[in-house]
Amino acid sequence: MQAVELADVIRTNGTCRFYTDEPVSDEVLAKALDYARFAPQGGNRQPVRFIAVRDQAKKAQLAEWYRVPWKAYMEGARSGQIDIGGDFKLVENADHMADHFEDVPVIVVVCADPDGVHPTDTELGRLSVVGGGSIYPAVQNFLLGCREQGLGTALTTLLCMFEPQVKELLGIPEHILTAAHVCVGWPAKPFPRKLSRRPLGEMAFVDSWGSVLPGV
Numbered sequence: 001m002q003a004v005e006l007a008d009v010i011r012t013n014g015t016c017r018f019y020t021d022e023p024v025s026d027e028v029l030a031k032a033l034d035y036a037r038f039a040p041q042g043g044n045r046q047p048v049r050f051i052a053v054r055d056q057a058k059k060a061q062l063a064e065w066y067r068v069p070w071k072a073y074m075e076g077a078r079s080g081q082i083d084i085g086g087d088f089k090l091v092e093n094a095d096h097m098a099d100h101f102e103d104v105p106v107i108v109v110v111c112a113d114p115d116g117v118h119p120t121d122t123e124l125g126r127l128s129v130v131g132g133g134s135i136y137p138a139v140q141n142f143l144l145g146c147r148e149q150g151l152g153t154a155l156t157t158l159l160c161m162f163e164p165q166v167k168e169l170l171g172i173p174e175h176i177l178t179a180a181h182v183c184v185g186w187p188a189k190p191f192p193r194k195l196s197r198r199p200l201g202e203m204a205f206v207d208s209w210g211s212v213l214p215g216v
């Protein structure tokens, strides 16, 4: 397999919602999961665990649960109650993935031990997000490890609404939480060459909010 430059891996790692039936080997999966190990987490507590679900009956159950919030979202998008910013293609593609969720070769359930995420923003009277900082860098490393090997991925979180059911299905211990469900497989379409993202000048500042990085 030809090596892909890091910049290409990062810049073309769009969400994949169309997969071939080709199985994903243990070896390929292990390599991407190994990248996840090297992500930073608060206090090096290493709270993240991954469960790669290949079992057809379990994937079918996950698919059934996934479609509950997804179809409600679709309905809202169709009726205009949910603003999708005019991106109908994204919603159409995401609907295709929802309809074929059980056919995705692997669904990787990301779990974490809440005792190991060390949130420092729980007393601020706003949404606490710092705890996720000990989880999602590992997920991103995993996504990049997949992309490097030519695998497509879709990071999803809708199934977190079914956390109690998912935990029971997969035998996840009581004190462990679920943080994401990543679809993984060989892409049926080429990787995007350009992702739709805000320009650097709108998201990176120097010294104060709104002061754009010189040269951008």
Ligand SMILES: Cc1cc2nc3c(=O)[nH]c(=O)nc-3n(C[C@H](O)[C@H](O)[C@H](O)COP(=O)(O)O)c2cc1C
Pocket (backbone or CB within 6 Å): 013, 014, 015, 016, 090, 094, 097, 154, 155, 156, 157, 158, 159, 195, 196
């Ligand atoms: C926290 C999070 C949750 C997401 N949940 C879903 C999801 O439930 N279903 C889905 O199809 N895509 C989901 N996505 C993928 C986003 O829709 C996607 O990253 C975004 O639209 C950018 O598209 P691109 O990756 O193709 O450039 C999620 C992404 C993130 C970061």
